[in-house]
Amino acid sequence: MQFKGRADDLRLLDGQLKAVMDGTGSARGRAVIMAGRRRVGKSRLAQEFCDRSGLPYVLFQATRARNPEGERADFVASVASSPFAGADLVAGLSATDWNQALRTAAIAAADDSPSLLVIDEVPWLVEQDREFEGALQTIWDRHLSAKPVLLVLVGSDLSVMEALQSHDRPFFGRATKMTVRPLDPAAVQEITELSAAEAIDAQLITGGFPELVQSWGAGRSRIEFLRETLTSPLSPLLVAGELSLLGEFPESSRSRLVLEAIGTGERTYSAIAAQSGGTGALPAGTLTPILNTLQTTRIVATDLPLSTKSDTKNKRYRIADSYLRFWLACLERAIPLVERGRGDLASTRIERTWTSWRGRAVEPLIRESLQRLLPDDRWPHVEAVGGWWNRQNNPEIDLIGADRDPVAGSIEFAGSIKWLEDRPFDRHDYDELTRGLLAVPGTAFDTPLVAVSRSGTAPDLPLAMCWGPEDILAAWQ
Structure with a gap:
């Protein structure tokens, strides 16, 4: 399968490798911590990078819950069977601890030519053996960093990968961190060959x-894809969400209930507590730690209203990953229908709610896209893009362009998002925006008004700017 959509990530890795080859660092070797959520393509990216480099490499992938002895033996065997210059020197060796196992890589790596050492699923090694981190630091400092080696540590548990760089952990300060994210809309369009608007749907x-x-x-098209996908309960679109959740949250766990409440549309703390608590609201002592953990692991994101007035208690919660959001809102309920051969009913149900679901789901993507486009010549002072709402969500302003966040010094524009296939942004939408404008702290009668619309705008509306699907996609190209 052709590898597409990772040009920026490959460029980052190439830059680190070039530093090793040029010897521009304080040490000959360099280390990179590559973190990212499960199924985001980290392992495939690492393999592609190794293959494209043309250099000798070892790519070792840990196995979850395996005994440390077997893991160390496999690591040494991987080094011994690799194209490293001194691989034959470690053939037949055994390792009683990770110091000895990692030392084999240092022995086998060449002194005068670059090589790559990739260790995948590092969190599982940390989980198996508490001595792994200390051994990694020792061997890196004493041996590996003295050779032209690029060490890449890969992992899906974001909290563990971030902890590797904590000041109280052995490997602190020794690695550059990169985060592998899902493919962006431009890469999705390249692969699917869809129009800008359809690629954003995808x-x-x-x-x-x-x-x-x-x-x-x-x-x-979206309809074709969903209809075909929902004919099989084993389709990746249905299976990936369940696997992702089961890997971290058993079906009976409180965290799973909280996720499902947010995924099905609850955005406020009180509504999430009520929805996930069963017969009564989930107590704050239970819900608050769960929400904190979900935010730390980047599964749930929070938004605050953006204006010149601080409002830190008016949070709105959402599922950070739009696929998981779609799975929780639309696909989880569809699985029983698909399993009994009625994917057509599931497809019809999704289509019935698609417009309203998409209207809310596209907002974070649009804000992030505008954040990438701005500032520009028209909006030279816009450094932050968000939204604004009061506790009653009336009014709710989709777009606020400001000079900074979380508390703005000045509001540069206010706007509305209308992502409809059959109707442009029209006079009714404009009037609704103007009615809510002055509720936002920091706005005035002459605050410029903008729109983001899938289907353009009606004529003669006094908008300062309107962005469409092509503009949103251009932010990622």
């Missing part, structure tokens, strides 16, 4: 996860 449904984007195929 982005919202697949979340940019490579396996799901590849399963879309070239040129298929």
